[in-house]
Amino acid sequence: MLDLDLSSFDVLVVDDEQDNLDAFRFTFRRSFRLNYARGGVEALEMLDRIDPAVILSDQRMPGMAGIDFLERAKQRRPDAFGILLTAYADIQVLVDAVNSGAVDRYIQKPWNSKELTAIIRQGIQVFSTKRENRRLREQLALYRGYLEREQRDPIDFGELVGDSRALQQVTTSIAEVASTSTHVLIEGEQGSEKDVVARAIHVGSSREEQPFVRVTCAAFRGEALERELFGWRRGAFEGAFGDRAGRLELAHGGTIYLDEPWPLTSSLQARLLRFLSDGQLERIGATDTLRVDVRVVLAVTTSFSETWGRGEVLPELVTRLSVFPIRLPPLRERPGDIPMLAEHFLRKYARRNARAATSLSEEAIAKLKAYAWPGNARELENVIERAAILSRGDVIQPEHLAYTPRPPLLAPSPLVETDTASPVSASVPPPSSISGKGGPASNLSASLEEYERQELLTAMARCNGNKAEVARYLGVQRTTLYYRLKRLGIDG
Template structure:
């Protein structure tokens, strides 16, 4: 028989005579976790807060027979195994009991304690198997749904490729920690390759064939992150109409990636600490403990750890989450990687868009190398993708590159000699203000000009296709979600 902790499963015994309940208590109090009820009405009330694995009921009880009680009990607790005790060799009653579906086993009184103990263990083992199978099916179904909801490209580790010494060191650190079960803290600026590094750790580990579950913690506010991680029982809070497994259960035997988990409520801190120390989770509203084997990979933007300290995050939790810290250098500290990354992103765009450019000119690469990249590799990918679409040729030129407004390209190392200052314009005889020189007239910056070009092209395509956005997306070789984002960003409605 399975190696189970019998005392971790509840057994409910129902009888209308206290002496019978006392006899049951004396025989099994050390072997099972027993609960008692005098009669069916009291037992049904108890089932509102108790989820037993086995229900043992006497057949002859006033007001409600054992079979009637077990039928009602099955409606409330369908998983529970029903055991009927009867002192009468009444075949009609026994046949009725079995055919009702509410009775799984029957035992004639007076019962033998050893025989009944075996029956209880068999019933518990059956219920435990049923619950475990349901949990695994639920985990599989919800993880499949999770994968469908996640929109991402196939795993591609080109983003962490590079010739710089800093990235070679990062790759070596990934190789060191991947094969261990240690929790990992990844520190890096916004737009760095933190998720890609987390995936590389997972793929390089013995957990590769198990789930990799990503949680974007900033998408959850208040106690919703706790619900998402730990799941809930039906009725645990307003709107909990059905039971749901948390992301930690979905990641069982795999890896869970927590992206920027801040702030953390005291309740969530305590629950996370229990997972890290004991490997146990409880869904909200439940007292049932589920064991999970999960590797936690955590990403933080530099400075959040200081915010954690100010917010009073438990020192033990911080210590357990930062066993193996791994720092990702920003792109401005490894400019020698820009060419390889830009060419990688260009190939990635070309796989999705047959009309996109396939090469970068040396002048464009020089402009990329001179930029400060506050958005790191994510910004580089966006800049390259946009230039590849707008280039209208096979080669990206400097004028196709547009950077964000939050930072401008760094000054080139050498400047052309200054031209002589123009002479002061002569005053107009009529007393009018002199005309401003052409160089002083305001003009749009490159980013605005490219926005105008993209807006005109998209409007023309929408007109050609009669407003059919799916056809426009196909013509441009982009996903519909990307098209919707660009239309919204450029203020094109409809």
């Protein structure tokens, strides 16, 4: 038997005679967490409040017989282990009850305390196994769907390219933390390889064969991120048409990568703090607690002090999430890595396109090293892919390298070539001059979103939550429907 805490599971005892209930209380109160009901009607009402692992019921009760009660109880709590207590050996009735699935075991009175203890323990074991199997099946199904939606590139999985001292310090930090279960904070600019570092930590750990779940937090507004991470019970909020596991459950045994989870609502902070403290979580709208083993890898683009120093995040949560910070240096601080990284991206693109360029000229490499790369590795990858198309030959030349113009948010770096970046026109008025916070444009946008949300909720209710039917009813592609549901925080 698995090492289970028997006192953490509810056992419901149903009997119309108080003396029998008192006998149960005296015999088993130290071994199990007992709940009592005087008859089937009262017990069915209790099933709305508790989730028992084992239900023991007397057979002869006024108003509702034990077998009838267990049949109805199984409809509400199908995982519960049903035990029927009877003083009458009506074999055919008992056989029919067992075959129907309403009764898992039956015991003749007077019962033996040792025998009944063993049977209750067995019932808890069966209940726990059913729940664990259901959770694993749900996790597998959700992870399969997650993999179908997520675009994963095996070439870059856990691979860091470069041999500069700055990057060597990063790889050393990865090696130090990967073998532990410590949560990790990755700091780096936009376009840097924060996701690659997160995958490298996962691949280098004992969790490699377990799920790696990435959450692009900017895709979820307000309370939607909390729902996505922790899941929900049916009816927990408007639009929750069914139970759903959150991404944290989906990542059980593995790693969850949270990309820029800002801002954090107060409720989400409290839930995260509890999860990081003891590994326990509750789905939104649920009362039962789940224990989940997940390493959290958090990515931020601004400096750590700027992100957290505004006092909007609980200090204890800051401490929990910043146990092991890793700073990823921008590409301009390691120009020696640029040629290796460029060749890596070129090989990657060549594998996908047979007629692509396969090398870079020395002049092209010099031009790459002279650029400041405000978009870091992601910008470099885009430039190389574009150059491979424009070259129409085996070798990329300097004229094939075209950089994307960017607005001068900061003073230009001395490394930036003046002939490779063009200024952005300043003729467009700033957003504040168009509509201030809470102005007409903002109110119109909010009103349109709320109207769209209500229309989607009405369609979901009309189609009983069947998204394929909703898409047909609204006359939209299913992928478009999924995007709108997720954007508006509806069960998607």
